[in-house]
Amino acid sequence: MLESIRKHSKFVMILLFLLIIPSFIFVGIDQSYFSGSSPTVARVDGQDITQNDWDNTHRYESDRLRAENPGMDSKLLDSPEARYASLERMVRDRVFQIAAQKMHLVTSDAALARTLQGIPAIASLRKADGSLDADGYRALLAAQGMTPEGYEASLRRDMSLGQVVGNVMNTALATPVVVNAAMDAFLQRREIQVAQFMAKDFVGQVKVSDEDLKAYYQAHLAKFQQSEQAKVEYVVLDLKTVRDGIELNESDLQTYYKENAARLAGGQEERRASHILVNAPKSMPAAEREAAKAKAQAIYDKVKANPASFAEVAKTESQDTGSAAQGGDLGFFARGAMVPEFEQAAFSMEKGAISAVVESEFGFHIIELTDVKQPPVPSFASVREKIANDLKDQQAQRKFAEVAEVFANTVYEQAESLQPAVEKLGLKLQTVDGVTREPRPDAQGPLASQAFLDALFSADSIDNKRNTDAIDLGANQMVAGRVVSYQPTKQLSFDEVTERVKTLYMDQQAVVLAREAGEAKLKEWRADPAKAQGLLPAVVVARDNPLGMPRQVLDAALQAKTDALPAWEGVGLGDAGYAIVKVNKILPSTDRSADSARQASLQYVQLISTAEGAAYYELLKKKFKVQFKVPRP
Template sequence: MFEAIRKHSKIVMFLLFLLVIPSFVLVGINSNYFSEKSPVVARVDGQKITQADWDNAHRTETDRIRAQSPNVDPKLLDTPQARYATLERLVRDRVFAAAAQSAHLVTSDARLARSLQEIPAIASLKRADGSLDAEAYRALVGAQGLTPEGFEANVRRELSLNQVMGGVIGSTFATDTATRLAFDSLYQRREIQVVNFNAADFAKQVNPSDADIEAFYKANASRFQQPEQASVEYVVLDLDSVKAGIRVNEDDLRTYYKENLTRLAAKEERRASHILINASKDAPAAEREKAKARAEELLAQVRKAPASFADVAKKSSQDTGSASAGGDLNFFGRGAMVKPFEDAVFTMKKGDISDVVESDFGYHIILLTDIKTPRQPTFEELRASLEAELKQQQAQRKFAEVAETFTNTVYEQPDSLKPVADSLKLKIQTATGVTRAPAAGATGPLANPKLIEALFASDSLEGKRNTSAIEVGPSQLAAGRIAAYSPARTLPLEEVSARARTLFVQEKALELARKEAESKKAAWSSNASAVSGLSAAVTVSRDQSQSQPRAVVDAALRVAPDSLPGWAVADLGAQGFALVKVLRIVPREAADPQQAAQQRQQLQQWWTTAEGYAYYEMLKERFKVQIKPARPQAAAL
């Protein structure tokens, strides 16, 4: 039977075509025909948002960000937090669309046209008669993968959605009184005194036994873990390694010297004097003609008596900077003067007087008084620099070819880096204690996250195989392999006993410092005469800490105003604790008019954000928003 099918395969395919295609025509192709139904991840106003909708939206958002920022790490765009943010944006757009439809918010053709004209890229397409260059407009929106109709539909939709929040955001305001009250509270000033209870002062009271250390070690085993580590080998291909294998031909070097002598030699300089008759390029034509005629008169005068050039310049030149020196401009090289002036000077011979030269400044009569021609350096004088330049150029041209060999060799001979090192005369470098995250302050290839990630990939880690060639810098490739690997493990107590003892003492000393601060707080709150050791009073606020730790300022501001003077304990971390006495609230100085205006604007922005968020949350309730996936936890720093 199968033999018959093979012999008549074309006939069988034709029959299948006749049977299958009509069924699609009559029944239609269901969107889920070739795949399972996409699960629902959210609902807005009864409308579903599926996993496919979410994936497509995130793909579009990722493509947009990568187009704007090509160097962004793709991994940052595919984190759970980034994907969830896309879902929230998708839900927000659906909420605004539902609100716009419910409120019958539409964008008129006139409003659309006005908005399009406000887009700089489109406004620049206007012709002189005010009409729009339709072909250029089509090309502009086509670069975004849209037709003009599709682009305008998107803009119309965005304008309609913006109306949903526009009324709320545009109606917020802040009064002077509200601003003053808000900033008086935010930057409230309090007079305080402080006494510190440093943990180090209590350490001598802690004398742990071996049993204490062992119990602490067992209770805190995670703090004594050694992360997974690897010893690695790696090779680097860069321009320097390519240059090392280049030998410059003597004939090529001499040819390069001849071709670049003009560039490498010192520049010729010329000395000239001039007579200038001012006439700016924006001056009326009649004024410029008059100035030109005057310059022609002076030209005839100095050509008749060249020795009088300096005297004529002193009397008639309108260049106040050089007239007093007889028009002398001293020596200058190319690029120092305006182009018409320079072009004239560098075509003249010594002693020549030019025709009238027109520039943006007016009309010049030029006398070339001297030429300074520098000595040309010899080949031997430039040999070292020429060889370095030529090697660099040849290395840049050869790098792509060598890079391909490097890439192919580390892939085709994956069990060792020796073949690629021998082939390209590279040095195999080693490193120990390499972890999945580049070490702080690391430099070179092992500071590159892509190479580290490739080293700890399963193929490299389990098979001890070479990584692929990784670009770790401009014109720089690297490949590596794991030579030895140590998985994460809890270090035995024998190795970390000293560290365990130090940590134990630190924790117990901190606890003693906290208890002492709490004890003094209780005692001094009820007996003011027992207070001792407090610092001199200082006035602090959120914007003026007076060198006090942030924890001290925060603790002082948490004390209730109606209980002053009052006490608070501030946690200073590993340093210990501080006991803070809050004496009184100190009135803030009145803000100057400019500062008050800035504060009012800032408060209005805060109100705008808060009211916009509250209104959006109300819309989410109104349109019964449901988001099924849980918000992912923020990544640990």
């Protein structure tokens, strides 16, 4: 429910054209703090974005995503592509911010109020008189670490930024004729046949000589290099390590048991009550409600004078048709089953007591508490292990920040070795050889973190063999490491890689032979279709039903000119080989319903508006002289 608050769903369409996660420009980083020696990685309208800005913003967003998606693979967030995406988002946000300022785009109080009212989580806090439950609103935002003032300021800014491209995207229009023409072509189906010329089938035909292999080696030297590698040591501080170092005394366990006996029972207290209800909904006129209240008070006086008559009075006086016949009996119920006012009264009474008149949204109640059912409390011995685990978990969470500071200070102040941190905090020193600057495909833990590898392969770490700073991996985990030995990039000799050269050369030549054979057949079959042999059985494909066809084959089939049928197209399959596509028939989309037409129209308008938004953003980038100072990975 609260996700709608954080994401500002009303503006998702405007931001979708970038196909990225929501903006985080308003992280609150003071850029002046990080200015100075930090290099510039991008510039927008003369304003610099520094490496520190980039690092801190990416770290913030990665931590947020990890917290929201605990099962997410951290390697996805630490990859060069993910880091560069963070920079692109920063640039985009800066472009929108500058554009909004220069265009004097502001959000009025009325527009802000309408947007807030459209958020379901906030709309649900409306009282019967239409006013907002201010306390509930503040509590709702506090649960997300926000204040009303900060949230509304952020929402107002987002709305202003949304106007930058929103005003362009909202102008997208499409007439039925245009939509039908475009979507009919887009959803068109074609009957095709395919002939494949797979490179693997031509490997045996490749002729190899030493001269060819040496020439291939010389032309592709970069493929035959041994990347820089290092032997490294590292230590990890995580929540489990902190937890394992916690020792508990028996008195702490006993105290916890006494204070949490009800929770440890594994169930909820249940109460049984009877009530007498005098109907008086909130919509009832005030005078009638007062009369109902007076009637309830008279009934209360009656049963208070003779408690034994409660059930008989309930049968004749209670207006709750569901329980009156049973003397007002409501059976057993736990907390959360009744309206708050009723629950508060019922769970504050002693068994056998009768409450004063209780007002709720249904009217006025007189409550008799008839029974209390407590879940059995387990013995201390039976739950001692669970208590110990709970206490260790709680103390570890509280203690981690303190231990993390000690860890960070130790690896920094005694930078010549990780042993002091090992001894002081009881950590395990791990050694790994063959570590590379980029995470290996099978890398796990810290060695899958690009941030940690960047620190290990920094000049200071390689040249001086000093400890890295403590690197925060998120999820209560930190790591520090040092390079034990380093081997720079090395060019491997031809003799060392002869077999690999041969394999790559033969694979390359097999692709060439497959293409040549396919192109020859394509020329022959175009001239005389009757000679076509080896085509697979005919199938009907469409963009929404590719039938597992390679993308190159599907594109060739759907983009082929069909002035005359059959139509023939040849298409390369990359390292896989070559394919010939024969288009036999053109078939319309199968779904021609009115609902399909509406969906097609909406889809077309969204595609057009997205394209216009993207084009306008590119125009703004040129206008504000956007410069990226680091290459795309």
